[in-house]
Amino acid sequence: MSQIIDGKSLAAEIDAQTMVETEQLKQNGITPHLVVILVGEDGASQIYVRNKERRAQKLGIKSTVIKMDSDTTEKELLAKIHELNQDVDVNAILVQMPLPKQIDEFKVIMAIDPKKDADGFHPVNVGRLFENEIAQTPVACTPQGIMEMFKKYQISLDGKNAVVVGRSTIVGKPMAALLLNANATVTVVHSHTKDLKEITKKADILVVATGIAHFIKADQVKDGAVVIDVGMDRDENGKLTGDVDFEKVQEKASFITPVPKGVGPMTISMLMKQTIDLTRWSV
Numbered sequence: 001m002s003q004i005i006d007g008k009s010l011a012a013e014i015d016a017q018t019m020v021e022t023e024q025l026k027q028n029g030i031t032p033h034l035v036v037i038l039v040g041e042d043g044a045s046q047i048y049v050r051n052k053e054r055r056a057q058k059l060g061i062k063s064t065v066i067k068m069d070s071d072t073t074e075k076e077l078l079a080k081i082h083e084l085n086q087d088v089d090v091n092a093i094l095v096q097m098p099l100p101k102q103i104d105e106f107k108v109i110m111a112i113d114p115k116k117d118a119d120g121f122h123p124v125n126v127g128r129l130f131e132n133e134i135a136q137t138p139v140a141c142t143p144q145g146i147m148e149m150f151k152k153y154q155i156s157l158d159g160k161n162a163v164v165v166g167r168s169t170i171v172g173k174p175m176a177a178l179l180l181n182a183n184a185t186v187t188v189v190h191s192h193t194k195d196l197k198e199i200t201k202k203a204d205i206l207v208v209a210t211g212i213a214h215f216i217k218a219d220q221v222k223d224g225a226v227v228i229d230v231g232m233d234r235d236e237n238g239k240l241t242g243d244v245d246f247e248k249v250q251e252k253a254s255f256i257t258p259v260p261k262g263v264g265p266m267t268i269s270m271l272m273k274q275t276i277d278l279t280r281w282s283v
């Protein structure tokens with residue numbers, strides 16, 4: 001049986017500190033302001049937007065959501081980002097991914113001022129992450145939240161075999177970089193990988209971000225592995241579930257994250273913290 005990593009409690013601990021820092025900024029006349037742009041409708045994005053609105057309110061962080069139609073043009077979105085880049089009242093900008101197909105995601109990421117980059121997706125920030133030069137640098141919130149979990153549960157990464165399933169800009173790639181910076185031996189697998197099971201079975205640390213419900217089964221997991229489930233999927237009954245077959249895999253893992261109340265709440269805590277950090281770094 002494994003120990004369940006309680007993302008919700010850890011998120012609350014981190015939020016308590018963020019709240020103190022938010023209060024300090026406010027006493028100096030600065031109200032941190034995060035702007036989120038949501039173009040069209042994406043299931044996981046809607047959960048994210050709803051939960052982060054709630055959290056920002058709780059912490060006293062000003063948060064604005066700009067909803068744009070699914071037929072918004074790239075030009076319209078870029079114009080909005082330029083406007084927010086110029087706005088001194090805005091400290092952090094986040095554009096929800098994925099974007100509708102008429103919009104080039106990379107162009108959008110490039111347009112965000114790196115100093116207001118709440119997600120840490122701008123190439124300047126990604127480059128700093130890959131160079132392990134992350135002082136005053138925003139880093140992707142989900143992988144950052146996962147690193148906090150390793151720290152809290154005293155899970156060592158040095159010399160460990162870490163396997164990341166998925167290679168997205170949001171999760172897989174920055175996760176691999178953080179693990180590498182922490183001296184793990186990192187393998188990234190994806191939809192073109194051959195013999196995926198042979199690779200995941202060797203993982204001491206397994207981070208799964210595919211978007212496929214229950215993609216990882218118990219026979220793909222090593223005894224005693226640490227299993228981190230990033231997925232925000234729906235099961236056959238429409239219920240929120242992860243990329244890992246939790247019931248079976250928890251019998252093998254040493255540590256495992258649940259869905260919900262695992263990685264998700266941590267992503268939001270890291271976003272709140274990063275909004276405060278970006279605000280502090282800019283003054």
Ligand SMILES: NC(=O)C1=CN([C@@H]2O[C@H](COP(=O)(O)OP(=O)(O)OC[C@H]3O[C@@H](n4cnc5c(N)ncnc54)[C@H](OP(=O)(O)O)[C@@H]3O)[C@@H](O)[C@H]2O)C=CC1
Pocket residue numbers: 044142165166167168169170171172189190191192193196209210211212230231232233263264265267
């Ligand atoms: N909890 C949280 O805080 C967050 C949750 N999420 C959730 O995590 C999941 C993944 O998100 P995201 O990374 O953005 O997803 P993407 O769809 O961008 O990426 C999925 C990755 O999985 C890989 N993949 C797909 N099918 C297979 C397969 N059969 N075998 C091996 N690899 C495969 C893809 O490979 P290829 O590159 O070859 O196509 C791709 O690299 C989603 O459920 C999302 O909602 C996302 C962000 C934060």
Ligand SMILES: Nc1nc(=O)c2c([nH]1)NC[C@@H]1CN(c3ccc(C(=O)N[C@@H](CCC(=O)O)C(=O)O)cc3)C=[N+]21
Pocket residue numbers: 044045047048051094095096097098119141142170232240259260261262263264265267268
């Ligand atoms: N630019 C960008 N950055 C992202 O980080 C990003 C994104 N786009 N697009 C969508 C995905 C998805 N994502 C989630 C984060 C937290 C929860 C979350 O709060 N999950 C709760 C759900 C609880 C519930 O409401 O049922 C939990 O797991 O406990 C969900 C999804 C961030 N993403």
